[in-house]
Amino acid sequence: MAVRSLFQACLLSPLVSVVSAGPALGKIGSFVQTQKLSDPNYGPKPGQDPLFSTYYGVEAPFPGNLRDAVLPTKTGPPGEDDQVWQNLLAAEWIIFDFYQKAVESFNATSFVAAGYPNTTYQRIQEIRNNEAGHLRIFQNQISPTSVKPGGCEYQYPFYDAVSFLALATVLEISSMAFLTGLVQQAKLPSSQGAMLAIAETEARHEVWSLIEIWKQNPFGGPADTTFPYANQILDSTNGYIVPGSCPLENPPFPNPRQNLPSLSAAKGTVSLTPGSNIALNFTNPENQPTFAKGKDYYAVFFHGVYNVSVPIDTKDWPEKEIYVTIPEQFETKGVIVAVVADAEGAPTEETVVAGPGVILEQPAALATKLL
Ligand SMILES: *[C@@H]1O[C@H](CO)[C@@H](O)[C@H](O)[C@H]1NC(C)=O
Ligand SMILES: *[C@@H]1O[C@H](CO)[C@@H](O)[C@H](O)[C@H]1NC(C)=O
Ligand SMILES: *[C@@H]1O[C@H](CO)[C@@H](O)[C@H](O)[C@H]1NC(C)=O
Numbered sequence: 001m002a003v004r005s006l007f008q009a010c011l012l013s014p015l016v017s018v019v020s021a022g023p024a025l026g027k028i029g030s031f032v033q034t035q036k037l038s039d040p041n042y043g044p045k046p047g048q049d050p051l052f053s054t055y056y057g058v059e060a061p062f063p064g065n066l067r068d069a070v071l072p073t074k075t076g077p078p079g080e081d082d083q084v085w086q087n088l089l090a091a092e093w094i095i096f097d098f099y100q101k102a103v104e105s106f107n108a109t110s111f112v113a114a115g116y117p118n119t120t121y122q123r124i125q126e127i128r129n130n131e132a133g134h135l136r137i138f139q140n141q142i143s144p145t146s147v148k149p150g151g152c153e154y155q156y157p158f159y160d161a162v163s164f165l166a167l168a169t170v171l172e173i174s175s176m177a178f179l180t181g182l183v184q185q186a187k188l189p190s191s192q193g194a195m196l197a198i199a200e201t202e203a204r205h206e207v208w209s210l211i212e213i214w215k216q217n218p219f220g221g222p223a224d225t226t227f228p229y230a231n232q233i234l235d236s237t238n239g240y241i242v243p244g245s246c247p248l249e250n251p252p253f254p255n256p257r258q259n260l261p262s263l264s265a266a267k268g269t270v271s272l273t274p275g276s277n278i279a280l281n282f283t284n285p286e287n288q289p290t291f292a293k294g295k296d297y298y299a300v301f302f303h304g305v306y307n308v309s310v311p312i313d314t315k316d317w318p319e320k321e322i323y324v325t326i327p328e329q330f331e332t333k334g335v336i337v338a339v340v341a342d343a344e345g346a347p348t349e350e351t352v353v354a355g356p357g358v359i360l361e362q363p364a365a366l367a368t369k370l371l
């Protein structure tokens, strides 16, 4: 039964007061409870409640425990930046659940036993709390005329404390790069400021992991990587979503979606540092690129505020792998974002034909482990 019709059934039935009363909420009750989120003053406020910083419970904190979509409460045109915030909220569910799943799967001993500081589990809980705050902040940025996307079911490729921490490092720095693109879609200065503040929070998480977990110099050079096509980065996270598990009211994710072939270095690549020659892999067998005969293609690498295009030879693909050298002038710091494009510099979204692939440079040794 569709959630929306459950909701409507609810409004007509005396069940409402019963099922929404206690903590053991049924499906209908939780949907009713979730609709209260349409009031921005409902529940604790991020930045004003320790829940979003220093809560050390295992259970999902508010509003991560209210997973349904929040329906519009007014009719009318959407707010100017609603679509951008909807994309961000849908992405935030992926990140929040990633940390929530870690809090549920591990305990303090798991990280100490793997050789990490005895504060690691606490920090993971605190990051989880920050991410819950992001859920609430993004919900409140979406105007009452638009749906606020709910959580789906997710699957993450981590199987122990170390693989979790590695994936966390790449997800944090990817979200920093992603926000540099998303902020370019936002029209209101207040939206832009809020997104910058979120990117700064993700940067603090990243810096914590560089210092405490990986024992690295935390600095990433004069500028982190800016990549303009935010929805392409979001699309590459679709693999974490269990197909068909999202609330029916959610808009498509990302919106709009190019559905480009995913891009990675081939398995067995020994190094992804600048100057390395690597073979490309289009990792989804059901979504492979097509290369026109006689047309020029490039691997375009973004690092800091610049990009460098390297011509690639596609004419014998897929019989022969496509090799490319990561620009050696880049510093081995932060992250490199790579796409395959049919124009030098990938000057528009439409020129991108595959990717992006996110190449972690710091710590460089982790990058090949994530292939
Ligand atoms: C962590 O979990 C392990 C395995 O379930 C258990 O043996 C251990 O006592 C737990 N440690 C803490 C600090 O809860
Ligand atoms: C955590 O580690 C620090 C230093 O590494 C130590 O001083 C502290 O006592 C430890 N705390 C616990 C709870 O084990
Ligand atoms: C390409 O990626 C797919 C999916 O991860 C993997 O199964 C395959 O082995 C990879 N091929 C190469 C050459 O890396």
Ligand SMILES: *[C@@H]1O[C@H](CO)[C@@H](O)[C@H](O)[C@H]1NC(C)=O
Binding pocket: 228, 306, 307, 345, 346, 347, 348
């Ligand atoms: C990449 O750099 C070129 C040359 O500086 C620039 O024209 C192009 O717009 C850049 N691409 C993107 C996507 O920013």
